[in-house]
Each structure stands twice: as C-alpha cells, then as structure tokens.
Amino acid sequence: MQVLKTHFHPQLEHIENKTMFTRLATRSIALQGADILLMYTKRYEDYSLPGGGLEQDEDKIMGMKRELIEETGALEIKNIQPFGVYEEYRPWYKADYDIIHMISYCFTCEVNKELGTSKLESYEFNNGMEAKWVNIHEAIKHNKKTMATSDKKGMSIERETFLLELIAERGKL
16 A cells, blocks of 8 residues: 655654554545545544554454444445555653554545444543544644644644545545
C-alpha cells in the first residue's frame, strides 16, 4: 500500500536512542456523495475516521471491518479498497516507551447509510465519541478551527485532517 505521509510530532526533536513500539491500525473511509462517516469526539472537539488498533496477527481488512462495526454499527460493508498508509511518530504517554510509531492502513468502502448499534469501548464512550455522517468540507473546516483555537485538541487531529483533505481532493468532492 502506498505511503501517503510520514509525520513526526513537533515535540519529537529526534527518535535516535529512544524506546519505541509500533502499533498497527486501520482507518475506514465510507463516502456517500460529499458525506463521510466519521467519529465525533466531544472531549477533543474533532472528527476522525472510524478505526483503531489491530489485534496481534489480525488480517488488516478483517480488523478494519471489526473496528468500523464496533465504532459505528456499520451495516453491509462492501467494495473495500486500499487507499494508503499514514505513518506517524509521536510521544508516548506511558513510562514503558518514549515514542509510538503508529502505522494506519486506510481503506475505502461502502456501507449502508443507516447504521446499527455501535459497541464503543469505555474510554471511547467516556470521551463522547459518536458516529455521524458529515459533509467532508464541514468536517475539515471544523477540525481546522479546533486546531487553531482549542486547547482540547488530541494528537491525532493533524492525521485526520490531512486524510480528510486528501480524500476530498482525490474524490473531487
């Protein structure tokens, strides 16, 4: 799969001689016209693609489908195609490592506009995560405003906004 971007968090001056672990994840891109299925997180005031970490030895497409169903309740997932990889290095918040090397495998897919019941993890629920169909340009505008004005923003907003802009550009939306 094509690498879309490799991002180094601004707090990282270098990665040499740092302890690091790699986390593999998936992100789902489900469009219906200019509307895209996203997760809104109240805690961070941002929109993000549905997705999350792969379990050990889990197939990427199976993991993508699992995460999409868990987070959004998506039904009738079909026409899954690779979109690209977003690779990032960012500070890790626990004492066991200095850096997380996150590799996000992004896939486009089609899903039913009607969503079933999500099965959010407790931290996702506590962060106020909710699946929403949103106009992609409104989501980009919202995330850019959050990046510029909010002290709540999470570390993933740069990744998510980059991906949303690339999706809109490639889809000529």
